[in-house]
């Protein structure tokens with residue numbers, strides 16, 4: 001699949017934003033007194049909303065006819081894209097309610113618990129439905145599995161966690177518990193991604209034989225029929241050399257997981273704490289951007305079978 | 313009704329007449345134009361609802377060249393419709409034709425991702441998705457003579473490799489021919505239940521290219537030669 005920059009930005013930044021918002025709510029409601037204070041919580045929420053909004057705006061650049069984008073919520077009953085859009089839009093009033101609750105200190109402890117849980121769950125559900133946009137497509141084996149939404153959620157939570165660390169560090173220099181939790185998140189996200197890489201390892205989907213109905217003999221493409229690129233070749237024909245894909249997988253593991261985990265582990269004593277977290281955030285973002293690029297570049301749409309691929 | 317096509321891979325000669333007729337009819341039809349880019353330039357490209365590819369099936373000498381026209385299969389379980397967030401893509405209750413409402417489409421390509429058969433193409437000029445309409449603007453047109461109320465591709469096919477009709481009617485031409493000749497769905501394992509059926513070439517014995525001279529004297533000579541060789 002052709003990796004479109006707008007979609008990569010959309011999924012990575014909005015995922016990180018929802019992750020950050022969820023983690024902020026959970027942290028604030030679980031620990032009674034913490035260094036952030038109301039001001040820090042509000043700042044964290046605002047940054048999260050900024051990331052989410054940036055992502056959503058970026059996603060509209062992918063549309064060939066954006067003036068009809070407002071219609072995108074019509075088919076919530078069947079379409080994950082519509083569901084994602086609706087969840088994303090409805091998140092704003094919920095987030096606003098949460099922030100007003102913090103800002104004005106309204107409602108009692110129970111109300112805070114309820115609205116925190118609601119916001120956090122809503123944020124995670126929105127990342128889940130972003131993942132389901134891809135996971136529900138039977139035409140792309142590399143996406144059509146349960147690891148896709150899991151990876152989206154874990155990577156969003158991981159990036160959100162790293163940004164949260166950075167924000168907290170502006171208020172309080174020693175935050176061992178949070179660093180440990182963040183490291184766990186990185187490790188879990190890394191494991192899920194590594195399992196995914198193995199899962200999609202070798203072609204195992206439909207073949208050129210079932211695609212053409214000649215299931216008892218060899219089928220080879222003789223002539224693809226077009227003399228120049230088509231919508232189909234541009235959108236689905238994107239191919240990267242296998243060696244390059246493997247190299248990029250290592251870069252994902254390095255930037256998204258290894259460097260952030262290492263600086264959190266050994267860097268805390270060596271460097272100023274905000275430098276440590278800044279490195280972790282930047283490296284994490286670079287890694288997840290490459291991860292998302294690979295997510296598209298490695299996906300093989302079954303229409304390629306008609307263009308001569310033997311198995312997808 | 314369940315309208316669709318049957319395509320006979322035994323008789324299709326790969327002449328591309330159906331694709332040209334389709335383009336000609338539809339570019340001025342309800343979903344037209346089928347925009348072309350650089351039509352007279354070096355790399356002409358554009359929107360087509362029907363594309364023909366060519367395959368070699370089997371190994372020489374038991375091989376055959378198969379010409380393979382593909383347009384929308386008007387699937388019974390059309391994921392292109394269920395994934396469309398705007399409601400622009402829809403499947404008609406009355407005859408099962410899958411269409412795109414150009415006024416609602418936002419050009420997100422999602423339906424094209426969901427289609428296994430490459431039947432949908434974005435018109436980059438209009439910014440909307442376009443696809444085979446099963447010539448909905450022909451088949452119901454009462455201004456046309458009754459025997460011309462067929463898709464343009466079916467009308468034009470010189471080798472009569474394309475049939476159009478109602479699969480819900482067990483006695484229609486398409487039902488009978490796909491029953492008799494085992495009409496196949498493409499990629500049935502994905503579960504889209506494509507309505508269009510493909511008839512595979514009839515199985516025939518391979519005809520030798522070189523016919524060896526055979527007569528009784530030669531047979532005796534061969535036999536003697538083999539004996540001596542031992």
Ligand code: SF4
Nearest residue numbers: 384385386387392427
């Ligand atoms: S062939 Fe593709 S576009 Fe046509 S109905 Fe089936 S899934 Fe939809």
Ligand code: SF4
Nearest residue numbers: 396417418420421423
């Ligand atoms: S491109 Fe148009 S028809 Fe296709 S899913 Fe998007 S809005 Fe629907």
Ligand code: SF4
Nearest residue numbers: 334444446447463465
């Ligand atoms: S039925 Fe009509 S629109 Fe569809 S491929 Fe044939 S000519 Fe084209």
